[in-house]
Ligand code: 5GP
């Protein structure tokens with residue numbers, strides 16, 4: 001593998017073997033994965049072999065190993081030139097994502113009530129691998145509404161306010177959902193879980209704005225220094241996982257019919273325009289809507305918990321998905337082309353003036369929400385003009401140690417005590433879950449975000465620090 005430094009924040013892997021396009025890794029030298037210990041660059045190379053891929057196989061600064069595609073990978077295929085869709089390029093937690101709520105109160109006003117609030121959140125936010133959600137969807141018919149209309153349906157039936165939808169990607173529901181492509185098993189798994197965090201890496205965090213880098217953008221996003229915020233990270237639970245498993249299996253069987261070979265079985269795929277491709281895209285959109293309704297219901301539960309302990313309102317800053325494939329039009333080689341843009345562990349970052357942004361955000365660009373760790377910081381970024389990788393940026397700090405490695409080196413109890421001693425209230429589900437998500441298991445989020453900004457993918461708006469964490 002030949003890696004060339006193109007700038008301090010951009011490396012290029014020259015095409016060789018089955019690669020159809022180069023690999024482009026947005027990283028500093030320090031963040032560049034070590035091929036001896038991390039297979040993610042090998043995965044970037046494999047992705048570059050996908051039929052119909054255009055421009056490059058991209059890696060964000062938080063890249064690490066994932067199923068088929070790396071986490072932190074972006075790849076776009078040309079739909080009208082037999083470009084493929086690969087479920088592994090979206091991931092098992094379809095539309096896993098983040099939303100940020102801005103509270104109408106500052107840290108000093110909340111601190112006296114923090115313990116009570118954290119206990120209320122601990123009681124009301126369902127989590128863990130198999131837990132049920134806060135919303136008891138009445139049955140298959142109602143779930144179908146969730147799959148078709150996502151957060152929009154949730155708000156229509158009273159679980160939120162109209163303004164919430166203005167601050168969700170796609171107005172709260174992505175188009176093209178096809179509930180008929182979601183298996184009975186997936187539906188069964190999803191019925192009871194709307195409004196639940198799930199396990200481990202998912203969380204609900206009470207945070208404080210510690211630093212503002214861009215006053216005008218922060219004002220447009222409704223953020224100011226010392227303000228209390230809530231960040232929610234979760235996805236499509238068992239439903240999304242089942243959709244991914246089902247469609248990977250179908251595509252594994254279909255690939256030979258389309259004459260497709262891939263360097264790694266986990267890259268199972270089919271032309272986006274084929275029956276199998278369209279079926280997956282319809283099911284993926286349904287799972288995406290499920291995840292958005294999920295985050296909407298957790299927002300409502302959070303508002304109720306806040307209402308018991310404060311008089312503050314919680315406004316949605318934005319809701320983003322960081323595991324999704326989107327059909328977008330981009331100019332490639334001087335031609336407008338319809339692309340299937342896979343973003344897995346990567347966030348869309350629309351530039352100022354993009355027609356998809358609500359009018360009040362258009363002058364500053366799309367808010368991008370980056371969780372870091374429960375013991376360090378998280379960030380709010382904004383999309384920039386000319387952003388690379390089809391307007392994408394990182395999605396988190398990114399793992400450096402596997403869950404298994406973290407478990408061996410960290411004690412969950414000691415971690416809890418350390419965080420509490422630093423003024424971060426912890427409400428966990430298991431000691432194991434806490435240890436697996438220890439800050440030491442992740443890259444330095446400040447370095448990741450500086451690299452993303454240095455690479456011209458986004459710009460920094462605000463830095464948030466945790467004061468209370470509810471862990472999945
Ligand atoms: P993923 O979607 O890849 O599971 O996680 C996204 C990012 O969330 C990770 O790369 C990590 O930086 C961040 N993260 C994981 N656990 C926590 C947490 O408890 N609090 C915060 N703020 N971030 C977290």
Ligand code: MN
Nearest residue numbers: 093096234235
């Ligand atoms: Mn997830």
Ligand code: MN
Nearest residue numbers: 096097233322
């Ligand atoms: Mn996620």
